[in-house]
Amino acid sequence: MAETSPTDLKTTPLFGRHQAIGGRMVPFGGYCLPVQYPPGIMAEHKWTREQAGLFDVSHMGPSFLVLNNPSGDAEADHAAISAIIEPLICGDIAGLKPGQVRYTLLLNEAGGIIDDLMVARSPKFAGSLYVVVNAGTKEGDFARIAAAAGDRAKLTRADDGALLALQGPEAVGVLASLMPGVVELGFMQYGPYQCQGQTVIVSRSGYTGEDGFELLCPAPFATTLWDALLADPRVKPIGLGARDSLRLEAGLPLYGHDLDETVSPIEADLGFAVSKRRRDAADFLGATRILAERENRPSRIRVGLIVDGAPAREGAEILDASGNAIGVVTSGSFAPSLGKAIALGFVPPAYAAPGTKLQVSVRNRAQPAEVVPTPFVPHRYFRKAS
Amino acid sequence: MTTRFTPDHEYIRVEGSTGIVGITNYAQEALGDIVFVELPSVGKALKKGDEAAVVESVKAASEIYAPVSGTVTEVNEELSGNPGLINADPEAGGWIYKIAIADAGELDGLLDDAAYADLTK
Numbered sequence: 069m070a071e072t073s074p075t076d077l078k079t080t081p082l083f084g085r086h087q088a089i090g091g092r093m094v095p096f097g098g099y100c101l102p103v104q105y106p107p108g109i110m111a112e113h114k115w116t117r118e119q120a121g122l123f124d125v126s127h128m129g130p131s132f133l134v135l136n137n138p139s140g141d142a143e144a145d146h147a148a149i150s151a152i153i154e155p156l157i158c159g160d161i162a163g164l165k166p167g168q169v170r171y172t173l174l175l176n177e178a179g180g181i182i183d184d185l186m187v188a189r190s191p192k193f194a195g196s197l198y199v200v201v202n203a204g205t206k207e208g209d210f211a212r213i214a215a216a217a218g219d220r221a222k223l224t225r226a227d228d229g230a231l232l233a234l235q236g237p238e239a240v241g242v243l244a245s246l247m248p249g250v251v252e253l254g255f256m257q258y259g260p261y262q263c264q265g266q267t268v269i270v271s272r273s274g275y276t277g278e279d280g281f282e283l284l285c286p287a288p289f290a291t292t293l294w295d296a297l298l299a300d301p302r303v304k305p306i307g308l309g310a311r312d313s314l315r316l317e318a319g320l321p322l323y324g325h326d327l328d329e330t331v332s333p334i335e336a337d338l339g340f341a342v343s344k345r346r347r348d349a350a351d352f353l354g355a356t357r358i359l360a361e362r363e364n365r366p367s368r369i370r371v372g373l374i375v376d377g378a379p380a381r382e383g384a385e386i387l388d389a390s391g392n393a394i395g396v397v398t399s400g401s402f403a404p405s406l407g408k409a410i411a412l413g414f415v416p417p418a419y420a421a422p423g424t425k426l427q428v429s430v431r432n433r434a435q436p437a438e439v440v441p442t443p444f445v446p447h448r449y450f451r452k453a454s
Numbered sequence: 455m456t457t458r459f460t461p462d463h464e465y466i467r468v469e470g471s472t473g474i475v476g477i478t479n480y481a482q483e484a485l486g487d488i489v490f491v492e493l494p495s496v497g498k499a500l501k502k503g504d505e506a507a508v509v510e511s512v513k514a515a516s517e518i519y520a521p522v523s524g525t526v527t528e529v530n531e532e533l534s535g536n537p538g539l540i541n542a543d544p545e546a547g548g549w550i551y552k553i554a555i556a557d558a559g560e561l562d563g564l565l566d567d568a569a570y571a572d573l574t575k
Binding site: 313 | 486
């Protein structure tokens with residue numbers, strides 16, 4: 069229970085704010101970030117589901133990939149910038165509409181996942197993409213994208229700014245009081261909005277399963293924006309602990325835990341992220357394996373489990389009904405909204421059907437577990453008819 | 455009535471030859487919301503330092519060690535349905551188990567109020 073020293077860790081522009089309100093600071097992805105505030109993970113989690121939670125996610129990797137010599141023809145320029153990033157990922161970027169955000173995967177030659185990320189087409193500028201990658205993988209990801217761009221495009225990192233997430237059913241009402249235009253955004257759409265004379269890049273997205281927004285702003289504006297959002301009584305600051313329990317209930321995999329370089333999109337049950345146009349063309353890294361797994365079956369697949377008893381944590385063995393080891397838990401926790409333990413893990417497809425009775429080994433004792441559909445808690449995204 | 459503490463933040467409240475064991479207020483604050491408690495079986499023989507119980511927060515599991523050797527005589531069944539009692543009232547209603555103390559001399563090796571207060575300052 070030693071206090072964590074921030075030595076050698078990077079801080080975000082909001083470090084002082086976290087300390088001032090009693091954030092318990094821990095190392096995460098090379099940054100010193102709050103795991104919780106005084107109310108604690110349970111209260112923070114429930115507040116986000118009921119009201120609006122404000123998260124500092126400035127450790128993540130926002131960036132812009134911009135064509136060096138745009139032609140001025142918006143469609144041609146978008147096709148050109150898409151052609152640069154598409155070979156690295158399995159998503160259809162060429163088909164994005166202006167302002168549309170897509171969840172996709174960076175792949176290696178074996179079809180394993182190097183990272184999961186967001187790629188979005190600028191609503192305003194031709195030949196410009198907004199790309200957000202994970203904290204722990206961002207150096208490698210950025211190097212990979214910059215190398216692919218060569219002298220055709222320039223990757224500009226924006227991770228010296230602040231990235232905030234405002235999540236929960238009240239998020240839209242809160243944010244609209246500062247930036248009324250955001251109500252026009254549907255889930256997975258983004259755009260630039262003005263707030264007190266500053267430009268904030270607002271995306272209607274997040275990783276909690278709730279409606280909400282992610283906000284990129286320049287570092288000097290971060291505390292002003294943070295304070296303005298927290299001034300609304302519907303908003304409370306939420307730490308990394310509740311961020312993790314919220315995303316787990318939403319059935320969303322976390323890179324470095326549920327996803328790694330050995331796991332394919334099909335194994336990870338992220339087949340939706342392999343876009344149809346790309347499948348038909350089989351023009352992405354690892355296509356042979358990924359298409360074969362899609363056609364036949366992978367040797368393992370990610371499932372959701374409801375666990376009876378103590379939470380089964382990452383690394384716990386999954387057993388069949390007779391006690392044979394068949395898989396492993398990759399994320400597991402207590403689900404505050406459900407009042408019971410849940411987990412994500414990998415099992416052979418024969419054990420992946422919802423309703424299958426399995427067991428998990430916790431401290432060398434077998435506990436009952438059952439395969440259930442994910443999300444564990446229904447998503448409440450705000451989708452707009454297009 | 456005496457209460458002694460371990461450097462791992464368990465307390466043992468001594469009532470005659472029985473000790474009532476739980477975790478301190480400092481420990482429950484550090485752990486956060488307790489969501490599950492694994493209790494020892496009544497009759498289990500513990501040596502000082504053995505793992506006696508496990509308390510789980512949303513994020514992690516923490517072992518609770520036996521502050522002294524002895525036999526478990528009673529467990530706080532209320533924690534099964536209401537593990538948050540450890541947060542709400544760690545040093546009274548949130549006790550975890552009772553132990554028949556085998557060797558009262560082992561208590562002398564534990565921290566008293568002042569020493570524990572010093573440790574958690």
